[in-house]
Amino acid sequence: MRHVETQEKNPLPDKETIRVEKTEQELRANINKFNRNSLKHTETQEKNPLPDSSAIQGEKTEQELKEGISNFDKKALKPAETVEKNVMPSPEAIQVEKTEQELRTNISEFNRDNLKHTETQEKNPLPSPTDVDMEKKEKEFQGAISGFDKGKLKHTDVKEKNVLPDKAAIEAEKKGALA
Known part of the structure; x- marks a missing residue:
């Protein structure tokens, strides 16, 4: 007999298999x-899906x-001629384009040495x-005016006096008007 090495096999499951079994049992x-x-x-x-x-x-x-549309008879149609019109720009549009082009050329050819x-x-x-x-003084003055308390004013009675002129003053006026 010869010497043979024995190999031990691990019949235990790996971590992933254990985790799957645990989650399955929990569910x-x-x-x-x-x-x-x-x-x-x-x-x-x-x-009803119908x-x-x-x-x-x-x-x-x-x-x-x-x-x-697919079975349409094209022979039933009448022939028609299309006229293509070449629309020319108006004289005003031509003039505007010319002035614009002249301005662009003048700007590009401008000589800065003349400045x-x-x-x-x-x-x-x-x-x-x-x-x-x-x-500042003006603002302070305006603030004093706008913030003035009217309640601090004293009440006054207005007495109107209409002083009539005496006879001598009337005579003097008449003489002055006549002169």
């Missing part, structure tokens, strides 16, 4: 524990139209401090 247990009273009652409705009469009539009409050199002077657009102070 079966959950199905058995499921409360059927929590389901709602529904009525089954049988639907088309109704209006759909059949529409298909027949469409098929008749297709047959009429005079200029220096840009930046001006300060900010107001002077005196202008700012005057504007």
